[in-house]
Amino acid sequence: MTWVVFYKLLAIFITVAIGWFVGHMRWLGGRDAGGQGGDPARVLSAAAFYIFVPALLFRTTARVDFASLPWLMLGAFFLPLALLLLLVYGVQRRRGAGRVAPALPSVQAITVCFGNTLQVGVPLAAGVFGEAGLALHITVVSLHALVILSLLTVLVEHDLARAQPGQSLAATLKATVRNTVIHPVVLPVVAGLAFNGLGLTLPAVLDEVLQLLGTAVVPLCLTLIGMSLAYYGWPRQWRGALGLALLKLFALPALVLLVAHWVFGLSGLPLSVIVMIAALPVGSNALIFAQRYRCHETEVTAATVISTLAFVLSAPLWLSLLTRFS
Template structure:
């Protein structure tokens, strides 16, 4: 799909910049931190604070998406209990199984359904962003190199996670109808626009294609869970909950997206396998060119 091509090209640009030395090596760690602590939270806060839900079937659509994410999370954790993969590797597989590139989803939904698609995208954001972060942060913290295992440490990690803070803050502003001053909102909007390109460049900068072949089975496992199982469960849930069109199409669209760029940032920050994570992101971006249209066809 054309909407995915610029993403893959930006990853390649980051890879070329890092390998050719066009940008100083000291730039990339700072870019990662800025993306994780500033750009992505600003994107979430500005998007969610102004989302308009109107008469859309928010509850049934959200329920279908939540069902899919929870089911795949449970299956991933079950597989880990049986096969005992290395902790950091599993944490990256877990993220790659449930997280989605929501920015791409908004663009695709808008192109497919116009203004109603954007509104339904807001429903998808509210339903999934807090959930996948509340699931991912404890898993990556526990299984990552940091090995944060106590309940207090996990709760502290959740409370300080900038992605969760951005999601909760945006939803709170929306729910209470508190409007940010125009200048402040525009500042957050501009910062949020930097999230996707800078995040993609940092993914490319950390990418090493030599890691793909040795970990191809783990990459394929994450891709199977994310690009095949999650859309399939979401389609079944949409039919079970009688989610109407176009809400069911947008729900399946978001379930079928390649995993989020922010997975790489979270893996770097909390001790996950960032090389595997970068490979999963890149591989899913390519594979989604085939699987996403198939999933959308099946939901009709």
């Protein structure tokens, strides 16, 4: 653990604390101010989900050079990630969690699989692996949100459509497709892919606007974590949040290490980079996803805080283990 990473973690906690203080003081209004739509945490979350995150996703997808991507390394990362995502989702569905809250299996899956690749991941990659490692990290990050959010959007929208009483299979499929495509996450991704596929280049002014909007995602999300703690409190059943945090910090990187090394044959710097991406604490986009579907925001907030605190101890363990594969 380098001092750069430590300072970044400290900055994260200070930003979260600012959000908590603002929420605790009710400077943006009470949780029930102005009715259901007046919940400040939900209002800010909606702004992130409908404005800032779509801008970031569209700009990323429109600019990425798919021809030059290291597909072997990406496959070694995203295949085990998708396996664990679907496993968590399937287990929760089998346990009947979806009957209580249709979005719960998807919310828990994103909490286990979505890492803090920007605020923590970038300084970690730069400080530990240098410029070459940072370049590999950025490559994975360019597809990280696109893959996870798109896959989970399909799953959660299907579950929500199925939960509607008296709806036929055809109506369920139609609602799933409509709500998946016309969605603040998937629609900018599809538009960005089309823009990219046509070989178009973003005009300078539009690129500047999208970049400006995208930069708001990080501070807004961190502030939301603190505000959510102030408004919703700590979960009474904290073991669920602890379990999600442990899966994120240990199960996901272990699975990525096994698949990437023994199935894809990766070693050295590429292996170390993707394992440490998998070992990152829960990313704040998981909370935005939970708030979008009004499902277990308290548990996701707690898992984010717990995993970020525990990362100070878990990161050196993974870095020490990875020296054996260098």
